[in-house]
Amino acid sequence: MSRREDAAVHADYFLGYDVRVDRWVRFGAHSNAQYYGMVGTRADNVWSWSYVLPGPAARAVWTKQSDTEYTVDGPSYSANGKRVTEHHSCRKVA
Numbered sequence: 001m002s003r004r005e006d007a008a009v010h011a012d013y014f015l016g017y018d019v020r021v022d023r024w025v026r027f028g029a030h031s032n033a034q035y036y037g038m039v040g041t042r043a044d045n046v047w048s049w050s051y052v053l054p055g056p057a058a059r060a061v062w063t064k065q066s067d068t069e070y071t072v073d074g075p076s077y078s079a080n081g082k083r084v085t086e087h088h089s090c091r092k093v094a
Contacts, residue, residue, distance in 0.1 A: 007032075027053075051075065060086075068092040 013028035018039075026038040026049065037053030038060075045064035058075030065071055072088040 009034075062090075065089075 010031040024040045029035045038049040040049040047062040060074035076085040
């Protein structure tokens with residue numbers, strides 16, 4: 001959950017295709033020290049990702065809304081005794 005006083009988080013991701021495993025791979029690091037490694041598949045405008053770092057338990061689905069915007073649903077996890085699913089909107093700025 002983001003609060004107004006939280007600093008903006010910036011991230012860099014690298015995306016590629018690994019023919020050895022016939023999957024897309026994605027590695028990223030955030031300015032708040034979070035990092036992720038994922039493998040995924042693509043069907044039309046939907047990317048389905050499975051986390052391999054920091055742990056293999058979660059999934060996220062990216063859906064292309066336009067040439068400059070994606071929505072992200074997931075991952076889901078427990079927080080304070082409740083099940084939480086993240087929902088994000090990502091926009092290309094440059």
